Amino acid sequence: MKLTFLGKNSTPGDSPTLYASDRDSYVVQGWRIYAQDLLAKLNVPDGHAAVEVPTELFEHLTKDGLEAGEIKRFEAPIMFVTEQGTCVVQGPAMRDPEALSQMRLPDYEDCIEVPKSSIMALLEESSGPDHQRTA
Numbered sequence: 001m002k003l004t005f006l007g008k009n010s011t012p013g014d015s016p017t018l019y020a021s022d023r024d025s026y027v028v029q030g031w032r033i034y035a036q037d038l039l040a041k042l043n044v045p046d047g048h049a050a051v052e053v054p055t056e057l058f059e060h061l062t063k064d065g066l067e068a069g070e071i072k073r074f075e076a077p078i079m080f081v082t083e084q085g086t087c088v089v090q091g092p093a094m095r096d097p098e099a100l101s102q103m104r105l106p107d108y109e110d111c112i113e114v115p116k117s118s119i120m121a122l123l124e125e126s127s128g129p130d131h132q133r134t135a
Contacts, residue, residue: 001099003027007060009053015104016053018060026064026119028053028089029103029111038088042079049093049110050079052086058119066123073126077114089114 001021008017019027030051033039042050061069074081079088091112094100105111 001096003099003102004064006063007057009057015106015109016051016057017103018057019099019103020064020116021099021113023113024116025113026061026116027094027099027103027111027113028057028091029105029109030057030089032108032110033088038082042088042090044090047093048090049112050088050090051110051112052082052088055081055085055087057087058122061119061123066120068123071122072124073122075122077112077118078122091118 001023003019003021006018006020008015015029016031017029019029021027028051030053033042033050033052044050055071058071059069071078071087077089077091079090081087089112091114094111094113103111
């Protein structure tokens with residue numbers, strides 16, 4: 001799998017990153033979740049992972065030709081928004097050796113792959129009331 005770097009939101013020692021893949025998907029690299037209160041809210045199936053990223057990370061979607069990167073719907077693959085305003089995103093764990101060789105992945109981070117269509121749906125206005133899920 002070939003990755004195209006779209007952007008990152010970095011602070012010293014942290015590096016949530018967003019990539020586009022050649023498989024019509026996005027790879028979301030973020031912090032592993034260790035907080036028991038957050039883990040208790042998740043049901044992560046085998047082969048999947050959940051990562052925490054700043055909502056601003058999705059602004060880098062504009063570098064993949066999308067008009068805007070503002071999340072307007074908070075639903076899967078975004079499982080919930082934390083009290084700190086970060087998103088918990090869940091999906092198949094990225095274990096492709098070629099893709100991983102293109103990344104810098106510290107021990108305290110993980111990455112998931114989600115279909116582009118799933119992410120693009122989050123950028124569209126909801127037709128119903130806003131049901132933002134918070135942690």
